[in-house]
Amino acid sequence: MSEARTSRSARLATVAAWLLLLVGLWLWGRELSILPGLPGTGDVSAAGVQLPPAHDPLPAARPRRVDIPAIGVRAPVVDRGLDQDRAIEPPPYDRPGAVGWYAGGTRPGAEGAALFVGHVDTASDPAVFYDLSALKQGQKVRVARADGSLAEFTVEDVQVIERDDFDAGKAYGERRAGRAELRLITCGGTFDPATGSYSSNVVVSAYLTGTGP
Template identity: 40%
Template sequence: MARKGAVVLAGAATGLVLVAFGRSLQTTPQSAGASVVPESIDIPSIDVEAPLMKLGLSKDGEVELPPYEKPKMAGWFSGSAVPGEKGASVIVGHVDTKTAPAVFFKLRQVRKGEIVKVERSDGKVVEYKVDSIEQVHKDSFPAKRVYVDDGLKLVTCGGKFDYAKGEYVDNIIVYASKA
């Protein structure tokens, strides 16, 4: 569970990193064509099968989050590459809500070598193999590694919950490359 502001640093860093590398925040990657989008994610090792929604940037320049009212849904950041295409592809999901686990509740249990599948609107299923998992403090969010470097990145909250701020202090990030 995290407040909207929980991704302020990640969102701001995303903007700075993408601008620094010459990518526009307002355009969707063109490598797969505008009509191809990821539709669902399957992570068999942690029993996740979830639909994906398209996420953009908020007016504040933050990466949008899936709505809390849909805890079993993850979201693909449309400012990133379509899974299966060259570039960074980013999928975000909540770890929990105020009352129950959410789609990426078990993400921290994923291990190196496990498979993640993403189904696209063109019928392709892209398989990725997990390369690494890290837990990082939100103040040290690795924006370039997540939003610029090639591969699939799965991002959720983790670590201790800061009750004063109403958010987790860390992010759990899974890095994967095409299998």
Template identity: 45%
Template sequence: MNRAARTVVALVLLFWGLTVLSNGQASGPPPQPGAAQALGTSSGLAPVPTAPPLAAAVPVGVVIPELQVDAPLMGLPLDEDGRLATPPDSERNLAGWYQAGASPGAVGTAILAGHVDTATGPAVFYGLGSLAKGNTVRVPRTDGITAVFTVDAVEVYPADAFPDDKVYGPSSTPQLRLITCGGGFDKKTQRYLGNVVVFAHLTGRA
């Protein structure tokens, strides 16, 4: 795995787990994926072929119909410590794209990251763990094309056993990963114990 991918790992595993509050009231914990959504398990769905790759273009949003997510995307650079920056905590409906990595729809593994919650309530990727195989993720781009991805798996990993190569490894086809915090919450440290990762591949364009 290259250095750029490792810097992404360093960031994602350090996402702060912010207390889930909404108007001063505690909200329920974010959903976590079940065993049936793991890679290698049968979904009973016919596989959806990978669509031809698109040329590289900057993504401007992420739409997940099943979660009623329709959010803008910002580019996420590396900070002075070599870690990927995060979207600002003040923006609940904002996700980020690792702009030094693959463009969504182009060949390679594109990475979208977002907060699960903020101090004021659930954030853009709060419901990520409830996605299921066969769901779709749409990524509008500056070239006017929307890259359409089909979910292949949803998994949760503890911070001390995050599978770097599995999640961030290179690909000869257009792949997408959506990442947020999950895996339980430590109230003492105010951090989540791991990450929820959605695996998806390009299946169309709009």
């Protein structure tokens, strides 16, 4: 097998292992209580960014597209379910520019935390969430929904979490009662070809702050 094919196989194995771990932890973490002391409605974050007030949750509607202007993302959303091992199905490997939404969970814009996942790269090229860790507090994530509305979320924080330090409650637990929240997740840190794994996960947390047509 060529070096390129070996690299590709290792990375696909990494993505599969990451998603299995990630969603298992998320499904467990959904039952956890609200986390106190985190930036939210009208708060000034540790970075000195004035975060806007939260918008009331919207009626449930399926997502169709994700736009993240700060990092040049304009991506279609594909529904994902759980496979026979109860791991979320990743976006198709032949669609590295698509974002996967766990369709069995919260619909973005509705109350609760909606989960979006995306590949960080392929064997040779960046994928949809390659620059996810470059997002900053206060920047926007817009989700076009099937009812024709646009849900605008404001980034609350961006964390690069080492695998050994991953806490499902902090990553996926609802942060403020009654809010519509969003999580964007991909792999992060360094890629180790010997183990076929990344050292960290990137978790972006955002909350609903506006709407549009």
